[in-house]
Amino acid sequence: METIKVCGFTFVKNAVKLDFPLVEAIMSALPLCEKFIIVLGDCEDGTRELIENIKSDQIEIINSVWDESQKSGGRVYALETDKAFQAVGLEFDWCLYIQADEMLHEKDYTEIREAIRKWHEHRDVDGLLFNYCHFYGSYDYVGDSRKWYRNEIRLIRNDKSIHSYRDAQGFRKNGKKLSVIPVEATVYHYGWVRQPSVMQQKCDVVKKYYSGETIENKVYEFDYAQSFDALARFKGTHPEIMNRRIEAKNWQINIDPSKIRMKLKYKLLYYFEKYTGIRLFEYKNYLINPKFSATKA
Numbered sequence: 001m002e003t004i005k006v007c008g009f010t011f012v013k014n015a016v017k018l019d020f021p022l023v024e025a026i027m028s029a030l031p032l033c034e035k036f037i038i039v040l041g042d043c044e045d046g047t048r049e050l051i052e053n054i055k056s057d058q059i060e061i062i063n064s065v066w067d068e069s070q071k072s073g074g075r076v077y078a079l080e081t082d083k084a085f086q087a088v089g090l091e092f093d094w095c096l097y098i099q100a101d102e103m104l105h106e107k108d109y110t111e112i113r114e115a116i117r118k119w120h121e122h123r124d125v126d127g128l129l130f131n132y133c134h135f136y137g138s139y140d141y142v143g144d145s146r147k148w149y150r151n152e153i154r155l156i157r158n159d160k161s162i163h164s165y166r167d168a169q170g171f172r173k174n175g176k177k178l179s180v181i182p183v184e185a186t187v188y189h190y191g192w193v194r195q196p197s198v199m200q201q202k203c204d205v206v207k208k209y210y211s212g213e214t215i216e217n218k219v220y221e222f223d224y225a226q227s228f229d230a231l232a233r234f235k236g237t238h239p240e241i242m243n244r245r246i247e248a249k250n251w252q253i254n255i256d257p258s259k260i261r262m263k264l265k266y267k268l269l270y271y272f273e274k275y276t277g278i279r280l281f282e283y284k285n286y287l288i289n290p291k292f293s294a295t296k297a
Contacts, residue, residue: 035059115155131182203222
C-alpha cells in the first residue's frame with residue numbers, strides 16, 4: 001500500500017506576548033504529520049525559544065519578516081501562510097494547516113487518517129473540510145451565532161496552485177474555491193480566550209493588520225460580557241493537550257449566556273437556524289465534492 005505523507009504548516013509572531021496556545025496547537029497536529037513547518041515572524045518575545053523547547057525533530061522553523069505594507073484585510077496573514085505552504089517539500093502528499101490558536105482533538109485522529117486514505121486517489125478532491133468550535137471568554141462557552149464560521153478547510157493536497165485566501169481563513173486554487181470532502185473532525189479555536197488585558201492587546205494588533213490603525217499606549221481590558229451576540233455552554237471535552245492551560249486560567253468573567261444581542265433580522269435568522277438546523281445565506285469558502293453525497297446515499 002502506498003505510504004501517504006503529511007506535512008503540517010503554520011505561521012506565528014509574538015506568541016508569548018499575545019498568549020497564543022502555540023505549543024498546544026503544534027503538539028495537537030504532530031501525531032498526524034511526518035514534518036511540521038513553522039514560519040516565524042520577526043518577534044519581540046521568546047516565541048522561538050517556546051518552539052525549540054518542544055524538542056521535536058519533526059519541526060522546522062523558517063524565519064520571516066512581516067510585510068508592514070500589507071495592512072489591509074489581514075492580507076499579511078495569507079502571505080505568511082503561503083510562505084509556510086510553499087516551503088513544504090514535494091515528497092509530501094497532503095498538508096495540514098493549523099493556526100496558532102487552533103488545535104485538534106485526539107479523538108478525531110483516526111477519522112482524519114481514514115479520510116486521507118479514503119480520498120487520496122480521488123484527484124478531484126482538493127482538501128478536507130473540518131467542523132469548528134469557537135471558544136469565547138473562557139473554556140466554558142462557545143460562539144453560538146452566524147458570525148462564527150461552522151466549517152473551514154484545514155487539510156489540502158500539496159498542490160502549489162493552492163493559495164491562502166484573504167486573511168488566511170481558507171484557501172483557493174487558481175482563484176477558485178476548492179472541491180472538498182467534509183470530515184467528522186473538529187478544530188477547536190481558542191482565539192477569543194485570554195486574560196482580558198492580553199485579549200485587548202491581541203485585538204489591537206489584529207486591527208493594525210486589517211485597517212492599518214495603530215493604537216498606542218492604550219491599556220484597558222477587553223469586556224467579554226459586552227462583546228458577544230450569542231453564546232452556548234460547552235458540553236464536550238477539550239483536547240487533552242489543553243488541560244494544563246485550562247487549569248492555569250487566572251481570570252474570571254461574568255457572562256449571561258441567556259442574553260442575545262442582535263439586530264432583529266439577525267435574531268430571526270438565529271432562531272430559524274435553531275429551529276431548522278439550516279443557516280440561511282451562509283458564506284462558504286469551498287465547494288462540497290459531489291462524490292461525498294454519493295457515498296452517503
